[in-house]
Every structure is written in structure tokens, then in C-alpha cells.
Amino acid sequence: MASESTLFLGGMLLARRPVAFCRALVLAAVQKLTVVTFTAGVETEVLLDGGCLDVVRTTYAGLEIYGPSLGIRAAAEDGVIELVDETEFTIAAGLQAAVLGLPWFPSTRALVGTDYPDLRPDIGRLVDPASGRELLTLPPIRPDVAVIHAPWADSHGNAILRTGLAVDHAAACASAVTIVTAERVLAPDELRALGEADLLAFQVDHVVEAPDGARPTSCLPHYEHDRVALIDLAEAR
Amino acid sequence: MSAPGWTIDELMCAVMARQIDDGDVVLEGIGTFLPAAAYELARATHAPRLTIFSAITGSFRDVALPLRLHGNESAAAAAATRTISYTEMVLWHLPAYLPRRPERWKEYLRPAQVDRFGHTNNVRIHRVGRGPVRLPGAVGIPDTMALHEQVHLYLPRHEPRVFTERVDVLSGVGGDGLGGEITRTRAERLVTDLGLFEFAGGALQVVSLHPGATLEQVRARTPIAVEAPDVPRETEPPTDGELDALRGTVDPLGLRTLEFLTSRERNVAIRALVEADAGAVSSLGAA
CATH class of the missing domain: 3.40.1080.10 (Glutaconate Coenzyme A-transferase)
Structure with missing residues (x-):
């Protein structure tokens, strides 16, 4: 290794x-x-x-x-x-994003309202153009x-x-x-x-x-x- | 005052069990024996169709399982209806079923810190004049606490340092939750060794005080706003049926009491239990 x-x-x-x-x-x-x-x-x-x-x-x-x-x-x-x-979601979603070759995995619920986007500079915020809703972007693992x-x-x-x-x-x-x-x-x-x-x-x-x-x-x-x-x-x- | 025929851990376990409904799906946490006992007590008393998710094996079970130390992982695995990965739990079951109404999924969460809005912190605590103290971590709480219709917290010891005006790190969304897409009438309750409480209106509301506990004690140990009726209700003590089930089949070893101990005390107690258990188990030939 x-x-x-x-x-x-x-x-x-x-x-x-x-x-x-x-x-x-x-x-x-x-x-x-x-x-x-x-x-x-x-x-x-x-x-x-x-x-x-x-x-x-x-x-x-x-x-x-x-x-x-x-x-x-x-x-x-x-x-x-x-x-x-x-979190359980960031790890599960992060691995899934890597598998799918995604730049990030979106979340509309998990971690929303918490301080994690501030704790984690690699977690981003986006506005969904279709609904106007804010979602979080979780990095691939x-x-x-x-x-x-x-x-x-x-x-x-x-x-x-x-x-x-x-x-x-x-x-x-x-x-x-x-x-x-x-x-x-x-x-x-x-x-x-x-x-x-x-x-x-x-x-x-x-x-x-x-x-x-x-x-x-x-x-x-x-x-x-x-x-x-x-x-x-x-x-x- | 004469001693009641029950201990505070038995009372709290009964209170926690009563908040579970038949047909619920309940989630065990990491080393959380008191909720685990409460779930099995609920099953034994009024919730025979309970489904319990065990974190140690990652499995759902529909049958009764007494609390034990030796062989607990094997027993949970053998009792499983299905063992799943956490990928499946997190990407399928929790998003699909936890927010679904009527509320059927519940879990008992033990916060390191909680504020007057009911937000919780299991990440780190800032100490005056020192660097921050790391906590073990929030695991899945940041993913799902906002989505429960009923949030259930518990504290074996109603200690002042847990309660704060604003949590140092918001890792669990309490109070009104998200609003917006998922609308709800939220209830957030807290069971401690002093009483049953509810977070509402930016304060800790007294729902009932346990026999022997006073409002003065609650106010002395709660450095945030406490609101109570002039004469608070008294928590109903454990019934004979609840005590028989708890002591007889659910938690005969009293493992729920481990959560009331400090780390050091707990390890001493576990050593003693392991030594006693090994003798008993070897005679049963269990694994």
C-alpha cells in the first residue's frame, strides 16, 4: 500500500x-x-x-x-x-456517487438544517433550477x-x-x-x-x-x- | 419516604416503552441498552408486532430477544428476519419509510448537548478557556432527526451541562424540523431521571415529574427555560406487569443500568457481568 x-x-x-x-x-x-x-x-x-x-x-x-x-x-x-x-448518508451516498461517476450526490433532506455544510467545506449548496429548492451536494468517496x-x-x-x-x-x-x-x-x-x-x-x-x-x-x-x-x-x- | 418497589431505571424504561406503538419499527443505537430494553418491554407488554432494528448486526427482527452480553451478536443474527447493509438502510428504507405518515419509525436518541429549541449536538463541545472536546460523532442523527414526526430523546442523568441556550454544533434538527416540503406537527420529547418533558415554545415543558422528583430539582439542573403547570402531573410508576416482564424476560441482567454509569464504572460493571455470565453461559452451552 x-x-x-x-x-x-x-x-x-x-x-x-x-x-x-x-x-x-x-x-x-x-x-x-x-x-x-x-x-x-x-x-x-x-x-x-x-x-x-x-x-x-x-x-x-x-x-x-x-x-x-x-x-x-x-x-x-x-x-x-x-x-x-x-454521517451514515454522506458515506453511503459518497460511495454511490463514486460508483456512478457523479461529481456529487444530492441531498434534499439528509443534513439539511444542520451545521454540516459549515463543518464540511466539501459539502456544497445548490439551488435546483426546476423547483427553486436548496439541496446539498455531497462529495464522492x-x-x-x-x-x-x-x-x-x-x-x-x-x-x-x-x-x-x-x-x-x-x-x-x-x-x-x-x-x-x-x-x-x-x-x-x-x-x-x-x-x-x-x-x-x-x-x-x-x-x-x-x-x-x-x-x-x-x-x-x-x-x-x-x-x-x-x-x-x-x-x- | 418509603422505598418504592421499583428503581428509576425501571421507571424510565417503562415510560420509554409506553411511547412505542404496536406495529412500529424502532431503531437501536450504539450501545444503547436502555432503549433496547424499552423496545423489548414494549413488545412484551403492548406491542407484539414491533420490528426492531439491531445496529450490531444490521438486522431487522420481529421476535423477542432478551438483553444479554455474552452471545448478543449471535443471538441478534439468529433472530433476524433480514440482515441488510447500511447502504440499503440509508438509501432505501430510511428515506422511504421514516417520513411516511402515519408515523411508524421511531428511535431513542441520547444527546450530548440539547438546546431550548430541541436541536442536538453529538459532534463537539466548546469549553471556556480550552479547545473543543470531541464527542464520538452523530452517526445517522444528522440524516434523519428532522424527518421524525415524534422525536424521542433520553438522558439517564438530568445534568445541567447537557442543556444549553444554543448547541455548539447543530448535528440534529429538533423543534419544528424542516418545514417546507415535509409538513408535520412535531412533538419532541425527552425522558430523564427526573421526568418526562417536551420541547415547545423555546423552552423545556414539564409533562410529568417522576415520583420523588420536584420542580425545584428540575429548575436547578436545567440552565435553560423550564415551563411547568402549577401542579405538574406525576409520572405513572411501572406497573406490576411491566416490572415482571422487565425483570423476568426482557432484561434480567439489568444491562439497562450500564447507561447510568460513567465510563470507568461501566467497565468495572461489565467485567463483573462477563465473569458471572461466562459461568452461567458455559453451563447452558450457548454461543
């Missing part, structure tokens, strides 16, 4: 976070990344502590009931990273690389995600390169026996087996999130 790229991290909250991949990026000393992720937690903190980050774009930085993400909060408050406030952790994949790149789908399908479509890290990489007929795939081989550029690759977050059905480890992490800050 090149420094200064835009990296999408899959999963959300405490489910299917590509933690092992992030640790590998730290070892590879990749720097100045822009991370786009639906919610930022353990996986993003790994990159933050590894000195890899410039920008984090996310709707939420925290560890659910285990507390806020104190590392991301402190880094943002101190200006070590730029934390860009996204076009990651260079998407990394998604899956409970199973096959050697061709078909992958089962199961739950905590977040915006992973859209990110695979919108990103230049998609990497799947999988608890287990199976033969194609073994994967098919488990059920239909969520990501298809033509969407996935690289597959790598990474057992325990989401820990301490969950990867159902293999393991739930590790509550004690998360408390330890939260208390260590």
Missing part, C-alpha cells in the same frame, strides 16, 4: 474489523493515510498508534459500551490527525484500497460476510482495489456449501487467509468480540 492513499476499512462497530491487516500496515510503515470507515474503533486506533494516519473520515469514533475512542479523540483535539465528520475481513472466502475471491454488513458491498464497488482477509480460505465448492457469497470474485482483487484477523472485534460465526480485551484496551488509554 502506498503512503498517502485513501484506505477503506470494512465492518463496523465491533464486528469484522480488519485489525490484523492494520497491524501489518503499521509494520510496513505506511504513512499519511486517509482512512474512510463507517465507524472508527480498534482497527483505526492501531493505525493511529502506528503513526500511519493523517485523516480519519467516519460517522463515529468509539468502542460502543466500552467507551469513546480516547486515542482518536485526543489526536483530533491535538491536531495530530484531521477527523472529518461523516473513492478509496484507493478497501480492506474487508470475512469469516470465509475461497481462493478465487468469493467471500461470505454474513452480518455486520455495514457498507462493505458498496466500498468494494467504489474502490480501485479490494482486499479480503478471511478467517479461512476454502476451496470453491466448500464455500458454496456454506451458502451464497456476499462479495464475488470479480469484486475482489486479493484474498489472504488471516485467522483471528478481526480480534478483539467479532467475526461471526467464529468468535464474538472479546469483552475483557476491549475493557483492557479502553482502560489502558
